Amino acid sequence: IPYNPRGQGIIEWAHQTLQRMLKRQKGGIGGQLPPQSKLHLALFTLKFLTPGTDGKTPAERHWQVLEEKRKVxxxxxxxxxxxxxxxxxxxxxxxxxxxxxxxxxx
Structure with missing residues (x-):
């Protein structure tokens, strides 16, 4: 993030989070995939399968909203x-x- 003193810290935090996820997935199915697929799997896990502060994953929140919308x-x-x-x-x-x-x- 240009001209933002905290920008580098944000990038470093995101990089460390991604590195930790890649290390966690190293032993399972992630060990047999090419590097690009490993990255895709790690990003998918971080974005859609990691629970937030409410204990629900983004996928669960998405489907819950759709279910609530279906009532009206x-x-x-x-x-x-x-x-x-x-x-x-x-x-x-x-x-x-x-x-x-x-x-x-x-």
Missing amino acids: YLKVLRKSPEEGQWKGPVDLLTWGRGYACVFTGD
């Missing part, structure tokens, strides 16, 4: 292909480019 659905109208009439409102489960998934209750 947007209401939308849908057009019945058989009758050509608009029906609803129904729950919108998910959507993307060119599609929508709704829960009709049928």
Whole structure:
């Protein structure tokens, strides 16, 4: 981090953390991988599998938020292909480019 006196300390701390993770994984599956894959595995472990202050991993927090979001659905109208009439409102489960998934209750 340029022009920041603490910048070098932050970089050194991150480097030491990564080195410790690489040493921990040396004996397991990490010993049989090429260096680039070892680095990827260590970074994945640090970023997604290391518990935070709340005791949950980032992956657990991510899925918990998704579960909480699933409890509240947007209401939308849908057009019945058989009758050509608009029906609803129904729950919108998910959507993307060119599609929508709704829960009709049928």
